[in-house]
Amino acid sequence: MTDDRFDDLLRDSAREYNDPPETPREELWQRIVAAREAEKAASKESTEDADGERSRILPFRRLGHVRPLTWAAGIAAVLALGIGLGRMSVKQPASVAISVPVPSSSTPAPRATGVAYQVATTEHLSQSEAFLTLFRTSVRGKEGNERLASATARQLLATNRLLLDSPAAADARTRLLLQDLELVLAEIAQLSPQPKSRDLQLITEGLEQGGVLSRLRTAVPAGTSATQGAL
């Protein structure tokens, strides 16, 4: 059989692959409406709760289904990435990343685990903010190293997805920020070594229109005190 004939046969047979049933429109719509209302309520609640000490750090939901070993490993990876990035590019005191201890127990107390997520998220958002600021500046100055930017974005994207899958994303505002950050990082990660200026322009426009950088700056406490204070 020729390749063309086989491809035709493939296409015909593949149409029945995971053949979808009729869309449960009403049921899905009810679920979407309910989920959006719950999200709005949670967002409102977390805004009201954000006072005093808690207002300096990102809020988190209770950690009901944590797998400590997995997430401890993830947090360690985040911190390792932070140290690497700090040494490579950001004018930032080395003690910021180094001073954060990696959780050593496989069964941390709930409060300690919660703080670990806060630290990991804050570190990640801080690194992303520094990276995106550098990226935007280098695009404007037309002196960027797209290969390095793409590699760094891929690393940050991996951490971002890890955090999106973790209880750190239980809070609606944090999740939305991580989701928007994911899109921007994915765009940079996919840059070719010699990107067109239009591609770079679209990314920086997306950064500005979505307000990602300003939201990152709002989410990350100034200086290093938040990280140290949380511990």
Place this chain on the structure above:
Amino acid sequence: MEERELISRVLAGDPSAERALYDAHVDRVFRLAYRMAGDMDRAQDYTQETFIRAFSRLQTFRGDAALSTWLGSIAISVTLNGLRKVRRRNEREVGLDDFTPAGHTRPEAEPDLKTRLNQAIDDLPDGYRAVFVMHDVEGYTHEEIGASLGVHPGTSKAQLFRARARLREALADFAKD
């Protein structure tokens, strides 16, 4: 109603416009999610998440591509992330050797072309499978796939070519007949 007008009304908080936008696109999103997940519950979860994200980010939609393409990019991202999550959970729970990919059903009957093809599609890497399902099964263009997956249309064509080659290889004995 024009798409641009519909979007403006959704952004202004008009619930009937939200429903109209949902009605116009839900079938396409659900079909893609179901084709990729092969499971009703997961397909519903991914469709739900796609629309929640879309509504919350609609103000960032620039209109460079059609709304359906933009929704497709969210849907495929949500679906692939969801399937990765399922895979990671399966790996933790049953170990790599016993792992059965999401959406995968082991054939009980004598494997005919269809059964073998389904198995071979399930076994494709996620990127190839997404391109194959979107193009050959759901009829997306390479431009739409490129925009949805954040790759150049040429990359989509190359991935489809490789996906078909893998399927041809997996079904070599049928190809000889």
